[in-house]
Amino acid sequence: MPVRTRLLSDEVYEYLLRCSSREPAVLARxxxxxxxxxxxxxxxxxxxxxxxxxxxxxxxxxxxxDIGTYTGYSALAVALALxxxxxxxxxxxxxxxxxxxxxxxxxAGVESRVDLRLKPALETLDELLExxxxxxxxxxxxxxxxxxxxxxxxxxLPLLRPGGLIAADNTLALSGAPILHQDSASANAMxxxxxxxxxxxxxxxxxxxxxxxxxxxxxxGSSR
Ligand code: CA
Numbered sequence: 001m002p003v004r005t006r007l008l009s010d011e012v013y014e015y016l017l018r019c020s021s022r023e024p025a026v027l028a029r030x031x032x033x034x035x036x037x038x039x040x041x042x043x044x045x046x047x048x049x050x051x052x053x054x055x056x057x058x059x060x061x062x063x064x065x066d067i068g069t070y071t072g073y074s075a076l077a078v079a080l081a082l083x084x085x086x087x088x089x090x091x092x093x094x095x096x097x098x099x100x101x102x103x104x105x106x107x108a109g110v111e112s113r114v115d116l117r118l119k120p121a122l123e124t125l126d127e128l129l130e131x132x133x134x135x136x137x138x139x140x141x142x143x144x145x146x147x148x149x150x151x152x153x154x155x156x157l158p159l160l161r162p163g164g165l166i167a168a169d170n171t172l173a174l175s176g177a178p179i180l181h182q183d184s185a186s187a188n189a190m191x192x193x194x195x196x197x198x199x200x201x202x203x204x205x206x207x208x209x210x211x212x213x214x215x216x217x218x219x220x221g222s223s224r
Contacts, residue, residue, distance in 0.1 A: 007209045007212070007213070016047060021050065023049065023050065024080060026104055026107055026108040027077060027080075027104075028046075030073055030076060030101070030104040031043065034070075037071070041175065044073060044074055044077075044169065044211055047210060047211070048211040048214065049073060049077035051210060051214070052074060052077050052078055052081070052167065053077050053078065053080060054081075055216075056139055057081055059138050059163070059164070059165050061078075061081075061138035061164075061165075062083060062085065062087070063088075063089075063137045063138055063139075064078050064082070064138065065088070065090075065125075065137055065156065066088050066089070066091065066140070066141050066143075067121045067140070067142045067144045067152050067156075068091070068092060068141075068142070068143040068144030068169075069092035069098050069101060070092065070098075070101075070143075071098070071100040071101045072090070072097075072098060072100065072104060072105060074090075074141055074143065075088050075090040075101060075105070075114050075116075076104055076110065076114075079105065079108070079110040079114050080110060082110075087113055087114075089117060089124065089128070090116050091117050091119075091120075091124045091125075092116075092121075092144075093118065093119065093120060098116055098118065101114075102116065121144060121152060122148065125152070125155035125159065126155065129155070129158060129159060133159055134158050134159060135158070135160065135161045135162070136159065136161065137156075137160050138160070138164050139164060139166075139167075140159070140160065140164075140165070140166045140167070141167045141169070142166065143168075143169035143170065146170065146185070146186035146189045146193075147185055147186065147189040149168065149193040150189070150193050150196055153166065153168070153197065153217070157203075157219060162219055162220065162221030163221055164218070165218050166203075166216070166217040166219075167214050167216055168214065168215045169211065169212065170190060170213060171194055171214065172207070172209060172213025173212035174186055174187055179213075197215060197217055201220075202219065202220055203217040203218055203219055203220060204217070204220060205217050205218070
C-alpha cells in the first residue's frame with residue numbers, strides 16, 4: 001500500500017486505486033525501493049503518477065521539466081508516457097537520491113529520455129532560457145523546496161509554449177497536514193503561491209484534491 005493520499009480516507013483511497021490504478025511494474029519497483037528512505041513520503045502516489053502520464057499524453061508533450069527529482073518516480077512516469085524522441089529535464093541537488101532513479105530509468109528502457117541536471121533548479125531554468133529554449137517546453141511539474149515555488153513558476157512560464165501546462169504539487173497539504181492550518185515557512189510560501197497564481201491572468205487553472213493537492217496551470221496563448 002503506497003503512502004495514502006492525504007485528502008481522502010484510507011477506504012476511499014483504496015477503492016480509487018482498485019478501480020483505476022495501472023501502475024507499471026517498474027514504477028511499483030521504484031516505489032518499493034524508495035519506501036525504506038526516511039523521506040519516502042516525498043514520493044508522489046501511483047494515482048498522481050498516472051495523472052501526470054495522462055496529462056503528458058493529453059497535451060501531446062514531447063519536452064518536459066521536472067523540478068524535484070527525488071528518486072525519480074515522477075520523471076519515470078513522465079518518461080514512460082513520452083514518445084521515443086521525447087525528453088524530460090529533471091532537476092535535483094542530491095545525487096544519492098537521483099542515482100536510485102537512474103537505476104529504474106535504465107531498467108524501464110527510457111534513460112535516454114531523461115536529462116538529469118544535478119544543480120539548483122533555478123540555475124538550470126536560467127540556463128535553458130539563456131540557451132534559447134523559450135516556449136520550447138510542453139509540460140512541467142514542480143515538487144521541490146516550497147519557498148522557491150513562485151520563482152520556479154515565474155521562470156517556467158517563459159519556457160512553456162502557449163497552451164503548455166504546469167502541475168504544482170502540495171498546493172493543499174504538506175507532510176499530511178493542510179497548509180491552511182500550518183504556520184511554517186513552507187506552508188506560508190504555498191499559501192502565497194496559491195494566491196499569486198489565482199490572480200494571474202496569464203494562466204488558466206484548476207486545483208485538484210489528488211495527493212496533497214495539485215494545481216494545474218495552463219499558459220494562455222496570444223488569443224485565448
Ligand atoms: Ca510533494
